[in-house]
Amino acid sequence: VxxxxxxxxxxxxxxxxxxxxxxxxxxxxxxxxxxGPARASLTVYLIPLFATLAAWPLLKEPPHLYHAAGFAVILAGVAVASMRRR
Missing domain, CATH: 1.20.5 (Single alpha-helices involved in coiled-coils or other helix-helix interfaces)
Structure with missing residues (x-):
């Protein structure tokens, strides 16, 4: 309290x-x-990843397999969105 x-x-x-x-x-x-602004804006999608990683030591919430799956989807999406078009 x-x-x-x-x-x-x-x-x-x-x-x-x-x-x-x-x-x-x-x-x-x-x-x-x-x-540049377009690439920097992709960092917004990393906020859930950082929040989950911060909750591990601060709130004693251990990561689970679904966190890893979510991280993979987030990172794959950011990687695809940041690819340069030919």
């Missing part, structure tokens, strides 16, 4: 609201500059 009188809770929430958001925009902006 959270102690809403504890200032550390609000400091942690502020940190989690600001730092990852700014970091994500910074790195996405760098990716757009390096790879």
């Amino acid at each position: 959270a102690d809403f009188a504890d200032g550390r809770l609000y400091a942690a929430l502020a940190f989690l609201a600001v730092v990852p958001s700014l970091g994500a925009y910074f790195f996405f902006d760098r990716l757009v500059g390096a790879a």
